[in-house]
Amino acid sequence: MHIEVITTGDEVLTGFIVDSNAAWLCQRLLAQGLQVQRRQTVGDELAQLIAILQERSQFADVIIVNGGLGPTSDDKTTEAAALAAGVGLELDTAWLAQLEARYASRGRPMPSSNRKQAMLPAGATKLDNPIGTACGFALQIGRARCFFTPGVPNEFFRMVDEQILPRLATGEQSHRTEVRRYFTFGVSESALSDQLDNLSWPPHIVLGYRSAMPLIEIKLISQQADKTDFAQAEQQLLPILAPYLVGQGDWQMAMDLQQRLGTRALVLHEDASQGLLLRQLAPALPQMTAHFGPLPANAVGLLETLQQYDGLHLAVGRASEAGIPLALWDGQQGMAQTLNIGLQDQQLHTTVISFAALHMLQRHLQALPAICDYQTLKRSELRQSKLLG
Template identity: 45%
Template sequence: MEPVIELVSTGDEVLTGLITDTNAGWLSQLLLEQGWQVRRRFTVGDDKADLVELFEQRSHHADLVIVNGGLGPTSDDISAEAMADAAGVPLELNQHWLDVMEQKYASRNRAMPKSNSKQAMLPQGSELVDNPVGTACGFAVKLNRAIFFFTPGVPSELKKMMTDEILPRMRRQLGQNGHSQVRRFFLFGLSESGLSDKLDSLTWPSGVTLGYRANLPTIELKLIIETDNADIIAIAEAQLLAQVGTHLVARDEMNFAASLGPKLLDRDLMVFEDASGGRLTDTISTITREFEGHYLAGLPDEALDLANWLQASARPMTLAIGAQGPQGVPVALKTEQGCQVQTLQMHFRDPLSQRRLLAFAALDMLRRHLANETVMVDYDILPCSERVTLSA
């Protein structure tokens, strides 16, 4: 049976929105990638009675609860005290962690403030969870049905503790791997609603569900798999790939440096851009250093004019993004075989979004060429008003 995993975020600043709770999202995604899907998430302010009530309640319904925040040295950091009250045990000094904190301060030639000693007061019977980064140790407590893991709110500390300390404990307690596996597919050019229309109406094998995450300029599509049947998994993946076609730009991780970088070695690549405002050059610089980039104002704003300009002046492999014109923005790829240009219409008012989409469209043309795919295709999110092809 799938374990019931829940998350609790604490703190008035999180509850009121003064701080965006990025930790909960990161935790949910991390656990999903490990095969465990979070069932519920809760947010509670710095009120001990509310925390005690929630801990006691969730201890009867969850198998594992990760509590984030409230482990600092100040008076409003009350997670440990609330857990002790919920479990009906006192707080007691963990001498080992007190020594660790004192050593950390001594290594910086500083005296430890008296308030930090509070961070070594843990519920009686709890298991210490090491924090090599900061002064707030974590701890684990078993209460009724649930195991509670308490973690600090500082993201860098949380991430280190989850990776090094808590995930290994979870594998021992819940099984080496979760009951789920996740396969991730990154798509460009399709809209989330268009994808939903295509995919949600299909019949998916038992044990397979879909997940969507729009993150401009791509959409991340997940197959969440709760079966070990290899044939079922293969059927689901084949059905997905048949629907998204060549709009798939990456699997597992969105990393153009890994996929395009090796293919651009020893290529004499040149880049010209206008409407993308230097975004294309910046992006390609993270993929390869083997190129020459130019950010120019006044490039042609029509497909044919840009194609002729590139044929006359550019190297055999050139990416170009022209100026904004009445029909849109021409985006071009010139190779030894000729020049292909498509004029894309922009419907995003945000200038940064426009530049990111244009740069990605140009990179997608290059990706398609290097993969021997059709270079110019229809994009739901970037309608094409004109296409031009000139042979070399």
């Protein structure tokens, strides 16, 4: 199924509004096995709206159009849809009555401009909007089933989930997209590309990359592959990713640590991380506590600081020219290291180093050595210690 997304509006085209609706929609569709093939943005000019609908309806099976259903003069999507389909506009008396009743319930008359929102292209199927004044509609244009939606995010999200996805669920299962996701840390996208791009992948399998610091996400994407194809692809992919693999699927570090810790308490000590660990983990780990304040700027001193405590402790020390020290102590033994990624952006540098601290904790809870080698982080100091006696 060839799906395209068109976002309308001068404010989106000029960047005054970030097009978060389209990003959400593409992710929401992919979760249902439906991959968007193309995204475009067009302004409020009627001729351009008509042109893009007529052009893309020659190629797409489904087009989801977002925005331009309001009551004002710059909202031209409905008119453009009718002209692109070669039909006129008709008054939907049921929707008009619903609008009038909604305003009456608020104790005021409906502005005359809202009548425009009850004018729909002839032959269109209305898509209900229980929380806004702009109903959506579905209309066949060319070869494409076109769905027109309001730009208000909460109205749009609800219409997609309740009105559009159920209609798309009847599509051919053989054309549904399956995506398998793998998250790596401590290795560059180019280093992975050097190892993976020259391999021979099974038919219908496409390899994808996404850099989202501090992680590199690798994806296996297919619209037609079966379990055998994915098993063959993973057989050659996973050994290469293994030294850097931190999670798969819908993985999130906070949820991963929550599952591994169970009811076990965790204490954070933060200096250079400035509360970043707490902000990331607090929603998933309510039993966690945190301390802030000056900490040693070296691995040896940081680990010695933690050795005075019982239980599980994770610390990010003070930054120095050598880097930032990280330490983990479980009440009996501990590991510490000083790492530096060499980034000029201090905020990004702290984000990456803080994730390295969480990676130490994750590996410890997996009964793996807490300290491992990275390609993208330099280690200047390493320390291990056990409780004596």
